[in-house]
Amino acid sequence: MAERKLILEHAHDPAYRTLDGYLAKGGYEALKKALKMERQAIIDEVKTSGLRGRGGAGFPTWIKWNGIPKEKSDKLHYVLCNADEGEPGTFKDKQIMEQTPYLLIEGMTIAGLATQGDRGYIYIRGEFIDAARSLRNAIDQAYAKGYLGKNILGSGRDFDLFIHLGAGSYECGEESALMSSLMGERGMPRLKFPHAPLPTISGLWDSPTLINNVETYACAPFIIKNGGEWYSTLGASTKNSRGTKIFSVSGHVNNPGNFEIEFGTSLKELLEMAGGVKGGKLKACVPGGSSVPIINAEAVDRAIIGYEEMADVKSMVGSGGCMFLNEHTCIVTFIWRTALFYANESCGKCTPCREGTRWMLQILDRIRQGKGQQGDIELLEEVCSQIDGRSFCGLGDAAAWPVQGAIRVFREEFEYFIANGRSIVTSEPSLVMAP
């Protein structure tokens, strides 16, 4: 299969970033249609479409939309967009916000209609200045032409949209930490169901809050415009993944970048779209962002892109940050670098993640310095299992999975490094790396 561009179709057209250009390409037709629809009908379209969260977890989108109370209390309803794209290897939301900002804005406005949203917030990763600028500009134009604000397009419906730049923390991409941060608190995760009500009931400022990823919202205009039925034909070859998904392909490929594909495309096809492997044979792939387990070349050959299908090769679709690694890559070093990231980004709230990520990094550090010991691999596995599922939020799991995955698939590389004090892929003696 080739690329199947919905969201990115006009991404390279600068005019598309202006309201007029967007309208010229059929923009805001979905909103106009949605304004004539019952609230529930919008949600039903999303349900029929089979859309699932594009941020990483793949949770059915309509369930969230449907979970916002239908009867409004005196509390505001919030529509929140997670644009804190921090998963290493992922850069799709950045492109959407910079090049197709109106898709996101229109999608959020539609979500607002469906859930009686009063206010929308786009929480943007702090480094994404260009994305914030582009959105700012687009929002201003939308306000000026009545697509946002009071009485949208004369419909009598209101929806305000704000942007907020984060301050640089991976953890703030975790939805509850994002809310803490947006409310001015320290970016730490909050209690979740069943320990606390769902955000759809009590999220931002204890009010009903809908939170989705940038790409998820950007799908909504297509679903409303063409119908959920139509959308669900995309990716129909997979078990339960519908529509298109943008993958950020990076690493040892000739033509890195974002590629929008239909679910059911094979990982190999994705690699080909990115121009194939560079500098040697394929060794491994991290298909969905740094937190998903690594797979080897053989698994890449069989992998079909789909939420359930990727589980067959013991990995995940994740956020779509797909990194290909060639044969000269030292997996131990690669995982060490990943572990360094997680140790730096752990927020510190819970014990397993706070202490476990540091410990893992220290062990990997030692191995990389040629001071590995017998039992280090087992210790790493144990530390991982003491974090996995025990941490407060998903960051702990995300830190444990790559290490667990790498040991599972490339155990001999770790063993070699420990036994010989150097990497299996280089004749160099051990590398001493400052973090």
Next chain:
Amino acid sequence: MAAATQIETVTITVNDLELTVPKGELIVESVKRLGFEIPIFCYHPRMKPVGMCRMCIVEVGFKQPDGSVRKMPKPQAACTLPASEGMVVYTDTEAVHRDRKGVLEFLLVNHPLDCPICDRGGECPLQNNTLFYGPSTSRYVEIKRHLPKAYPLSKYVTLDLERCIQCGRCVRFTEEISGDSQLAFRFRGANMQPSTFGLMEFESKFSGNVIEICPVGALTSSKYRFRARPWDLQTRPAICTNCSNGCNVWMDYRVDKVVRINGRTNEAINEEWTCDRGKFGHDFYNSPDRLNVPLVRRGTALVETNWSEAYSDCIRAFTSSTNTAGLGGNANSNEDLFAWKKLFNEGFKSNELDYNWTKVAPIADPTHAKPSIASIEDAPSILVFGSSLADELPIVFLRVRKAWFKNGAKVIVAHDQATDADSFAELVLNYQPGTEATLAQALADAKAGKSVEAAAKLTGVPAEKIAAAAAHLTSSTAIITSHELLNRPGAHDALGALKGLGELRNYALNANDQGAAEIGIGTGTKRSAQILADARDGKLDALWLLGVDPFEVCEDHDLVQAALENVAFLVVQAHTKNGAFPYASVVLPMTAPAEADGTYTNADRHIQRFGAVLPAKGEAKPAWKAFSEISLRLKPGRPWFNADEVGRALGAEVAAFANHSFNQLPTEGLPLV
């Protein structure tokens, strides 16, 4: 009382035992009902659960319709999990034990394990949990985190950052309980550490509490640091006598020296908190200025003597004239005060005793039933009038804050300056100094629908604000005033107006002011200021100072000095040398509160027992004993042998104290009837 509301319950299963608990109760609490224990660090029953440390994780499942149990894929933190119907909890499975070991291993990898020199060693939750649930060895061979070991957060609190396990209890205490938000976490991940903002001084009136709630030896008391090991300490229940709240505390002493005071739980009084004044205000016990022999003036010098000679001097002076008076007793026990009054009334034929140092109105109206401090929590609205409560009665301040924080009470603060309660007040009425009575009357007027424009002008509080405040006042509003208001002109009128606006709680200031009032000290013809003036003018033949330094409690130092210089005969009965000491004709050494049995009446009329913790210093005696012995000289008979006998005699004479003697009181005290 309204009909008891039906508590909604759910049925859960804990380790195969079924039980019914209130819906939404935290599982960590529910399991206690069956006697099971779940180890914890970050959870504290008086603060919101956060689920940070993960020590409490248990396996959880749900009963399915077919009777089977579906376990949740991940273990759950019991401290944040609300009980729901059909929930099945396992606290004792192999998986749970493995997870606990895991968490403890993580907590210990960066912990310095300097238990042998740690203040907390021996009473440390981290030690205890490690002993019961932890691994016996560590697999950690890397370099531990190294951080400052003695960072002085304030003059009371020293932080050992290496020992911290980042549980957040201290941070949450300052956010949720004391409300001064002095502590927060800085940095993240393994570098996260509790800190004051910008490493500035930890400024709080309640900082000592964080030392106690810290589950490790990270927050240490600068005073107690390295002074003792817990197992070397003797610990006895005690009452704090620094203010009229009467906080329950534990007094720790080592070889006759008080080294530490910790909070002791009494839900009716102080819950488990202490204020810094009480917690760290025990230095005087070990002061070199303690008095331990009677002294009499011979020529210009005070010379050591025996009790007999000291008694003779006193008797001579106080029986040769009826123009005598006594001042003080503010931190003396009910027994002391009763025996003092008895001696004066019957032995010295005088009733000019006063405990009251306020300028305008008396503190403690004995006939006024004081609603309990604990009931402040239930008040829908609270008016704090003319008192900077956090300074005067810190623990009452905590109740007011709790009423707001937990139960959403609307708090109105009226004061001529900014106070700590402003931060959570619904309305702050900032009046011009001296306009207390006008404002109180304006509140009453506004409530009655009258115009308050004139009062607004005078007090400087906008009329709308007065009206808005009045709208919150109902018969169940808790109106709290204290000592400070009573020093203001117009205090009488202010109190009179406030009385009609809600439940007035005019709390006493000093430890036993309320008791003094109940016993009838202060029923003479002269107030303290008059007595001092008489002494100054040479109109007083003898003055007895009981446990008080008039220079400390009376603002008019010139008056005090002239009074002490000019009074013909001055008895200073005290436990420590004070400002009056140089003027004394006779000095009677007295036991400090912890050195003798006694009972104390606190601001809300709780009478509490305070058993002797330490031996008396030298020849010092409880004041009541000295009084009893002097009485014996005057009129032969049977003296009182112990505090309980004094208390029974008091009960026989003052009805409120009936059945409230030392031996009749339970440890947690009783309200006066």
